[in-house]
Amino acid sequence: EPEVTQTPSHQVTQMGQEVILRCVPISNHLYFYWYRQILGQKVEFLVSFYNNEISEKSEIFDDQFSVERPDGSNFTLKIRSTKLEDSAMYFCASSGGSRETQYFGPGTRLLVL
């Protein structure tokens, strides 16, 4: 069964450093998403991406965040200058259509020290 994959599974970084979280969505999917979950809190929407552009973003997704689909398979989330409060689990998701089921990757656990 096709699945969303994410790398790395864990990332530890120093405050102020840049991090890039990588995702490989399901191959025939067209809609891509990033969500995050701070430990003990709910899953929160960050951004949706379709047709090589951001279709919607939340207020969490400020200028420090960016997304890119650099080739036909990868979908990345970059945090330019990490803050302590960016520590969370980051989930990538993809769907085949705008109203179709979203499938989540296993997540990247980011720890900012």
Added chain:
Amino acid sequence: RKEVEQDPGPFNVPEGATVAFNCTYSNSASQSFFWYRQDCRKEPKLLMSVYSSGNEDGRFTAQLNRASQYISLLIRDSKLSDSATYLCVAEKAGGYNKLIFGAGTRLAVHP
């Protein structure tokens, strides 16, 4: 008011019990609703979609009441493997499938 609100639990039930979870949502324009399951430190996984007519998948039954903005999940004959956090999720109306998650209800099934 939270967009999607759930009782956090935990619900501690013996194997074989029937347990019901409830959820309310605040945006009457939300179009679609789901129950996801999340195991500890894992990704959310779709359990089932929720329809006004109600839908059943084996031991799981989901119901949507649009008038009351209320969603329910019933689990019959609980198994140890049902122990997880159950996430009530609304799809934001008009958005590109943006999902709004509740904080989750924790279920612990014991022998």
